Amino acid sequence: MEKQTILVIDDEKSTHVMLKAMLGKDFNLKFANSAQEGIDLAAENSINLVLLDIQMPELSGIELLESIMTDIALRSVPVIVMTGKATEDIEEQAREIGATEFVSKEFLFSNKDDFKSLLNEHLLEEAKQFKLSDRYKQDFRTIIKKIQTESVHGDFFSACRKLAVGLMNSFDIDYISFWKIQRSKPSLILSIGDRQPENFGPDELMSERAFRELARTKRPYMTNNPRAEENKGVFADTSKELGLSSEAGIPLFKIDKDTFTKNGMVIPGSTPLFGFVILKRNRVFTTKEYKLLSRFIIQCGTILWGLYRKLYSNNE
Template sequence: MENKYNLLVIDDDAPIHIMMDKMLGAEYRILKAHSAQEGIDMLAKEPIHFILSDIHMPGMSGLDFLEALTMDAERRNIPILIMTSLPTVEKEKAALGLGASDFIDKALFNENREEVLNRIRMKLVAHVEIPDLPEALVLDKKEIIKKLLFDVSSGDFVTTVQKLCKILGQKLKADHLSFWTINDENVQMLLANGIQPPRRYGPRELKEEDTFQRVLEQKRPYLVNNVMNSQKGILRELSKQEKLTAEIGIPLFALTDKELVKNKMKIPPKTPLFGFVVLKRRRVFTSTEYKMTSVLMMNLGTILWRLYKDM
């Protein structure tokens, strides 16, 4: 039990708790509350990683509970999925406006169990806590996550990567962003936003880069703020020509969000890579920008890998 994430289910309907046990009990430790106040009391006793709350309950409603939790400095970042048997656009807007991570029709629990599980896993994977992050980066992180999670449910791998890279590049004001897929010896550039690599630069040239070979070997992200005078960094000729002195490189792992959650958000050392993201710009990257971007992208990469496998 201690290796499982704690999911708190708040609902005054007893059959819902039975359903949640059957649906989620194999992957998570399910804690039960039959009212919003009981849920608040449970939060004081146990570490809670995720909350599923009904919207309609006697006394304090799910929306009242959500609003109260957003004012709790210690617990306001816990992902909350609001459930209802009578979904409306107004209710969904109200829940999301108060900070809910997701809004779901209870009918989906019977109609598409795997989608429910995927949505919970995605919220856990995307819930990246980075201490001392400036407020501007906190807001950027939330917007990137919100954009990705919306697109995952309505798009395929390529479309999701395109939209994620677009908003990531915008938020970091990157002058160049490229996304490469890795399949054993086969490396392909899926997209390049902003300043483009030279036409002659392709998979073969990338594989000849010392920095890329180190990424394959060490499987760690890197930051360099002076590409021209460092041993790190790719596309040196382009970097010099366009004054792209700063670079972040991020490996993406062939690990699904389900596997990451099961492994308590740790990537096993021998996990192969499936992708490589490069961001370059003329302004230096701060340490907090680097930490947010690398941790967030490696976690979100597990969602992309699941979509990649489904192509």
């Protein structure tokens, strides 16, 4: 009989060693040192249960639990929260969010048989997997063709819309917005999605740390809980209300397709921005998805830049 798989997410190596000694003969164990590594392992493996440490750097266990419970693909997987410093407030918070059980590490390591019984009680009979579709390569080619057609026969707004719709269909994006940056200030170009944040415009965005960092570093960012990581996401509280647990921000550069290609598909460090894209959804982003989306949107941006120049030539 094939062993059931338990994903352990804990930044303490000692916990990994002890759990392997306790459970290794009975279960197939996968170990993650961080929340994002746990998300990536969940995408690569079929999981029957998650053991989640509550105290971790960057994205904490509570913050990851919030995102898992929002994620339509992962929320059916049982999550047992474990902690070395149990308090009634933390336990109540974890259970309210959706934790199946809450255990102290003291109990976990001193009551081996009881802990195994707890695991067996909650293990899914049929493992779940959060998997990236293999169709993305074909989808990317289709989207690129549509944008290239717009570059000849269409306009900037139409090309942005086609890119947005293609990404929403291929990557389950719930909300996407395109912004231009002119004289260091953002302006909304286009937003699409059923879950539209209200009363949020350029003035509000200027106060967001995520926007300021993107504009300063000219680098993409990703977070699987916009309210975590020192407010790394934009309109974080509204996003939570709308059930949008994850976010990516991708810069758009002032470089055309030919120059980009001649430069080995690399953006020169001195290239300024003309805009950026924000993606939000109710599923966590894996590292692979984030890297694929970043590269693809930056590539598409080289086509959009040509259309943008035609539209805003008098203001650039």
